[in-house]
Amino acid sequence: MKQYFSYFKWMFIVLGVLAVITGVVAAANALTADNTYVRGNKEAPEQRVYDYADVLTSAEEKDLEELIAKRESQIGCDIVLVTIDESLYDIYGITDDTDANWEWSITEYAETFYLDNNYGFDETGTEGDGALLLHNWHPVEKGLHVAHGGKVWDHYSDSMIADLLDVIYDKAKDDPYEAYKYYVENMYREMSGKASAINLNPFILFIIAVIVAAIFIATHIKPKEGSKTTTSSTYVENGSVKFNAQRDELINKYVTKRVIQTSSGGGGSSGGRSSGGSRMGGGSRRG
């Protein structure tokens, strides 16, 4: 028993220290609640979730509204969600279905929606703090766009928006509610500075622990006798290796060719602050 504890001494010490730290941090977190921001902009409507495409149940809409209300006061940014199922080409009189037209139309719709409704936590307009996720479920023009302004614009890079849209896109296929919740929580984590929240998969951790334990058992249960420490040159008399002949002659050469199939990726682009035409920052993902 004494041997057991001395063998695992470091393991148990690390375990104990981590347990204490986790406890202390958890207690500290519980005591210090998040900062609450006071809303500056009174012109925006109360509503945040516009499910025109009807992909959410009314209970889900209500949950999202409540979650958004809570998160907004914690980060001081408006979080708006709009789903539609209509042709923006019809609205804007576009006849050509090109990626550029598609992106322009979804960007225009999202920004107009945001600006016309006077969103922005502290002030209205493009400098107001907030973001809007537009999800078009139209069979041809389907896709996503995030428009953001103010400090959300400052914080999110193009690649962050692209990553966010990728995740939302994937999740929305199975469960739109989870996808939109992810959008809200991503805004919260990023804007509250809790972005480092790495959510390690417990199942993977379990597998890692199983593998390490299995290796431990495997290496200890079967003792090894010892290993070979001679090489092919151990008994070679110094400098006695002599090549009477060492020839490498080219006797034939031929070339074969193969056509490479290139896989084409789906369209996707994003616009930064300087991108032409748009008034707010943001990015889109078609599909």
Add this chain to the structure above:
Amino acid sequence: MVFKCKNCGGNVVYNPERHKMHCPYCDSLESEQKETTGESLTTCINCGGPIEVNEFTSASQCPYCDNYIIFDERVTGEYTPHLIIPFVFSKERVKLLLRDKFKSCVFAPSDFLSEAKLNSMSGMYVPFWMYDYHVRGVFDGQGNKIRRWRSGNTEYTETSVYHIYRDMEVDFDKMPVDSSDAMPDATMDLMEPYDYKALEAFKEEYMSGFFAERYNQDALAGEPRAVDKAKKDAESILKQSISGYVGVHSALNNQVTLQRTDTNYALLPVWIYNYKYKGEDYRFHINGQTGKIIGKVPVAAKKVWGYGATVFASLFTIMMLVRQLLLMF
């Protein structure tokens, strides 16, 4: 024969640490005197007590008076070793080596490294045949070199076929093969390499204090193993000279021919530690010159599983705690 102390009459033995003959009774150095009268394979030359030796034993210890006896007729004439590497590691130093190597082995039985058990260790000069070879190896075959590049959406592969020819000669110096039936061949191969710089002309004095055997088979009977080793090494050297190719093959049988140029009979030092656990023998062999340890430690399997479970539980808990911490920050 037996080596006795001029000063006190005690049994003088070879001391690896001092590289000298030493009397452990009166601490004299180089005070040995060889005694050969009354020698026999059945009774102790010192006390006359009955001793039992097998047909190969050339040095042993009397169970009654503890004197180390060397059997003259087995180290002279046709049995005179040409060469010897004297022990470098004394029993005390081997004990330290074993303790150091296995101290972290918590799964070994508790008395595995006990003083009493380790004291039962004995040093033995194992008979070896050493063969010198002149080897010639020829390789005649083909191999490919591949170059690949892209142009547009087409991938080109250029295959160059080469005729590869090698004609090599190499000399092997003292390819060792043990000539003791009592020693497992595989284990003795793992004892290698010995540092041949310490090879000396045979001296009986080095044997005092240790056990020994004369060669069990003659040089001819031991040779196949040496030929095998030499061929394998030569082939591997030949192979190393063929590089940068894929798919090296040869339609011809590659020839490695060898010719023995010299043979030596040598005694090489090995420490042997026999340990019994749950009715099974665990045998450790330690190279008496280099300290290299060969042997399997007995393992208490239940204990390993228990420790493995602890590793799993602790590791999983630690990782879950880290996960929780990452989520909170």
